Amino acid sequence: MDFFPHTDDEDSLGSLRCSSPEQPQKKRRRGRGGGPVQVVKKNRRVKANDRERNRMHSLNDALDTLRGVLPAFPDETKLTKIETLRFAHNYIWALSETIRIADLGKTGDISLLLNQTRHGGAPSPGSDTCSWSSSGSSSSSSPPYCASSPGSPAAQEDRGFLQQDPVFGFRSLVPGIY
């Protein structure tokens, strides 16, 4: 259940894990440090590192918040960053579709969407079409997320749910519906 097993002690852990201030900074360190200019530069760098660390922490917090509002699967381990973003995209798309269909005066039955999509209606998120972002059209014609993102080809394979459902790209939105 611990989504961020490392989050709390990330700072101390991180500085221990990677290059601590005392530790020589890998291969990039150069120059003949020691002069006052070097000290000022180093102080500036240290401050910048601290800000960057905080920035990434806030980014992770936001990601964690996002994980919190997504449907949770107790049997699943923590979603990775990329999975969280893709999942959220699919989730939003699915909710939009549900609203759209409800607005069309249909029953709003989610199975309608299921049938429509599975029989050539809306594009399937599980397909390898990646036009959702470039189409600029309504959400109904935009596939949720291309499952075969070139950026992270392996990210979906290890998480079956991203491809398990041809409509939502993840497990059922409402448990028990199908």
Add this chain to the structure above:
DNA sequence: TAGGCCATCTGGTCCT
């Protein structure tokens, strides 16, 4: 052991 994921450091660029 290889590969994936992650946190951190770092230098460059853009913005205020």
Add this chain to the structure above:
DNA sequence: AGGACCAGATGGCCTA
């Protein structure tokens, strides 16, 4: 000038 943002590099941890 200083902060925010970004992307590359690096190394640790974990799992198949």
